[in-house]
Amino acid sequence: MLISDWKEIGQPAVDNPLSDQRSTQIRIQKSKISNLMPTLLVRHATMLVTMDDHRREIPDGGLFIRDGFIEQAGPTSELPSSADEILDLNGHLLLPGLINTHHHFYQTLTRAVPDAQDANLFNWLKTLYPIWARMRPEDIRTSTQTALAELALSGCTAASDHLYLFPNGSRLEDEIFPALEVGLRLHASRGSMSLGESQGGLPPDSVVEDEESILRDSQRLIEAYHDPKPGAMTQVVLAPCSPFSVTGDLMRQSAELGRQYGVQLHTHLAETQDEESFCLELFGYRPVAYMKSLGWVGPGRMVCPFRACPPGPRSACTLITGCGVAHLPLLENGPGLGESAPVL
Numbered sequence: 001m002l003i004s005d006w007k008e009i010g011q012p013a014v015d016n017p018l019s020d021q022r023s024t025q026i027r028i029q030k031s032k033i034s035n036l037m038p039t040l041l042v043r044h045a046t047m048l049v050t051m052d053d054h055r056r057e058i059p060d061g062g063l064f065i066r067d068g069f070i071e072q073a074g075p076t077s078e079l080p081s082s083a084d085e086i087l088d089l090n091g092h093l094l095l096p097g098l099i100n101t102h103h104h105f106y107q108t109l110t111r112a113v114p115d116a117q118d119a120n121l122f123n124w125l126k127t128l129y130p131i132w133a134r135m136r137p138e139d140i141r142t143s144t145q146t147a148l149a150e151l152a153l154s155g156c157t158a159a160s161d162h163l164y165l166f167p168n169g170s171r172l173e174d175e176i177f178p179a180l181e182v183g184l185r186l187h188a189s190r191g192s193m194s195l196g197e198s199q200g201g202l203p204p205d206s207v208v209e210d211e212e213s214i215l216r217d218s219q220r221l222i223e224a225y226h227d228p229k230p231g232a233m234t235q236v237v238l239a240p241c242s243p244f245s246v247t248g249d250l251m252r253q254s255a256e257l258g259r260q261y262g263v264q265l266h267t268h269l270a271e272t273q274d275e276e277s278f279c280l281e282l283f284g285y286r287p288v289a290y291m292k293s294l295g296w297v298g299p300g301r302m303v304c305p306f307r308a309c310p311p312g313p314r315s316a317c318t319l320i321t322g323c324g325v326a327h328l329p330l331l332e333n334g335p336g337l338g339e340s341a342p343v344l
């Protein structure tokens with residue numbers, strides 16, 4: 001899709017009535033499909049690194065792809081000799097695309113704020129919340145393009161982004177449409193914060209939303225943009241931000257809405273000792289037990305990534321049966337953010 005297509009198709013949806021959004025999405029999907037070649041032959045790669053169960057590395061390798069799905073991977077001599085489009089990759093290594101399981105695209109704009117550099121997590125957040133509160137829709141779009149370009153240049157082909165602030169008229173569309181333009185597959189999270197400082201939460205009241213609006217917008221976005229099919233370019237994920245920025249009611253209702261529509265859930269959990277103390281004091285549970293009490297933990301029901309577990313004997317990763325975990329050890333080893341938990 002060209003930039004001009006996005007401006008023509010994507011931009012009006014931000015201002016249009018909600019009823020126009022489904023047709024907007026259909027037009028986008030048709031536009032994407034019309035750009036797909038039915039078959040693609042990739043051949044003569046100096047080395048095809050399959051990363052399959054046998055860790056095969058195939059000299060002079062290639063792929064035969066139909067409608068965006070790999071049908072064959074192997075030596076070029078064993079692949080079909082013709083296709084609608086052919087790529088010769090002599091002199092190249094051919095690798096599977098990397099998958100990013102947790103990101104905050106909008107934070108690409110505030111990486112270098114001096115006061116946040118050596119702060120622990122809670123102080124880092126408190127420093128940046130007021131800055132994030134001033135973001136506009138164009139900031140979401142710019143940061144999405146920046147982050148996805150960085151990911152694409154790193155070999156990433158699919159990304160999950162956790163967007164949980166929607167200040168000054170920002171909407172998830174401000175991320176979905178630029179992502180279609182860049183061309184990476186996206187799990188776009190309709191994140192949320194509802195527990196402001198006045199209710200005992202960490203974020204200032206200026207960046208939290210009321211829960212009825214969050215749930216109504218979540219349902220709207222699922223119906224308008226979630227594509228459950230294999231190979232989908234856009235999937236919508238429900239993502240209340242964390243135990244210290246969302247009420248238990250919103251956690252529970254988001255889980256119910258996610259199950260109703262069959263979409264994944266995503267949150268932060270057990271990031272630091274501060275969070276554990278917060279949960280014990282406010283809810284009477286440690287973080288994992290708290291999420292269990294809210295219906296967020298269960299075999300095969302949802303993905304529940306989190307950034308870190310408390311270190312040592314309190315490690316609770318293995319208790320999250322059936323949930324996926326996105327662990328960010330480098331971040332947790334950073335200044336002020338504590339010891340990395342063992343991944344079992």
Ligand SMILES: [Zn+2]
Binds near residue numbers: 102103104162268307
């Ligand atoms: Zn995060």
